[in-house]
Amino acid sequence: MKRFSLPRSAPEVYAQFQNLPLRERFHVIARASSAPLDAVAARVPSGRIAEVGCGHGLLSAMIALRDPDTKVIGSDPDERKMTWANQGPGRLPNVEFYPGSAKELLDLHRGSFDAVVVSDVLYLFPFDRWPEFLEDLRQLLRPGGLLVLKEVEGDRSWRHRKAIVQEMVMTRALGLTKHTGVAVLLPRKEFGPILEKAGFDSMETYDLARGYTTPHILYTARRAA
Ligand SMILES: C[S@@+](CC[C@H](N)C(=O)[O-])C[C@H]1O[C@@H](n2cnc3c(N)ncnc32)[C@H](O)[C@@H]1O
Numbered sequence: 419m420k421r422f423s424l425p426r427s428a429p430e431v432y433a434q435f436q437n438l439p440l441r442e443r444f445h446v447i448a449r450a451s452s453a454p455l456d457a458v459a460a461r462v463p464s465g466r467i468a469e470v471g472c473g474h475g476l477l478s479a480m481i482a483l484r485d486p487d488t489k490v491i492g493s494d495p496d497e498r499k500m501t502w503a504n505q506g507p508g509r510l511p512n513v514e515f516y517p518g519s520a521k522e523l524l525d526l527h528r529g530s531f532d533a534v535v536v537s538d539v540l541y542l543f544p545f546d547r548w549p550e551f552l553e554d555l556r557q558l559l560r561p562g563g564l565l566v567l568k569e570v571e572g573d574r575s576w577r578h579r580k581a582i583v584q585e586m587v588m589t590r591a592l593g594l595t596k597h598t599g600v601a602v603l604l605p606r607k608e609f610g611p612i613l614e615k616a617g618f619d620s621m622e623t624y625d626l627a628r629g630y631t632t633p634h635i636l637y638t639a640r641r642a643a
């Protein structure tokens with residue numbers, strides 16, 4: 419099992435959050451040590467990148483720091499988190515944050531992104547709202563652009579059950595994440611048809627669970643021509 423440790427990019431990444439209050443810095447450290455965000459960032463190409471549901475901007479910071487020529491535009495409907503993100507990695511010259519979700523970004527940047535990154539956000543939507551959200555993500559991408567979708571797999575393991583309890587604590591008990599009261603965790607075999615129907619192709623799956631107590635999984639797919 420993974421021992422508590424910080425990702426390799428830690429010193430540079432953490433420096434972005436040093437102005438934040440201790441509680442927020444702790445949140446960022448806890449997130450970095452419990453999810454393989456550095457492995458997600460490594461799958462993001464250079465160019466114009468959107469991160470939808472970026473929270474404090476930890477993953478946006480990792481992406482931006484990997485390549486100063488990459489421009490990252492993050493959004494999150496939680497205005498408190500956008501305040502922290504702006505006071506943190508929002509000071510980097512290649513990062514901008516806006517309050518809102520994919521729709522608000524669409525108003526400004528339709529069809530302009532080389533990649534759209536969505537990490538642990540889709541499963542917070544009720545399943546009947548997935549098609550509309552995926553359509554917004556598709557429209558943010560240029561044709562051929564890459565969707566980088568980090569999810570938690572519903573693999574019926576103890577890790578799956580633990581992840582559901584953890585989500586309930588984070589959302590309902592602690593109120594740390596804006597939510598609709600659901601955690602739709604699907605097995606990987608269901609994602610191919612869902613993404614294809616939503617207008618994506620060339621799907622790849624990366625198992626990122628090794629060493630974690632959560633069944634982390636990453637899907638990438640391209641906006642179909
Ligand atoms: C588990 S956190 C993940 C944060 C960040 N993506 C990461 O991986 O560290 C889920 C985030 O989704 C955001 N969120 C909730 N509903 C959303 C929506 N409708 N659209 C976009 N983001 C949403 C929450 O505010 C929260 O910051």
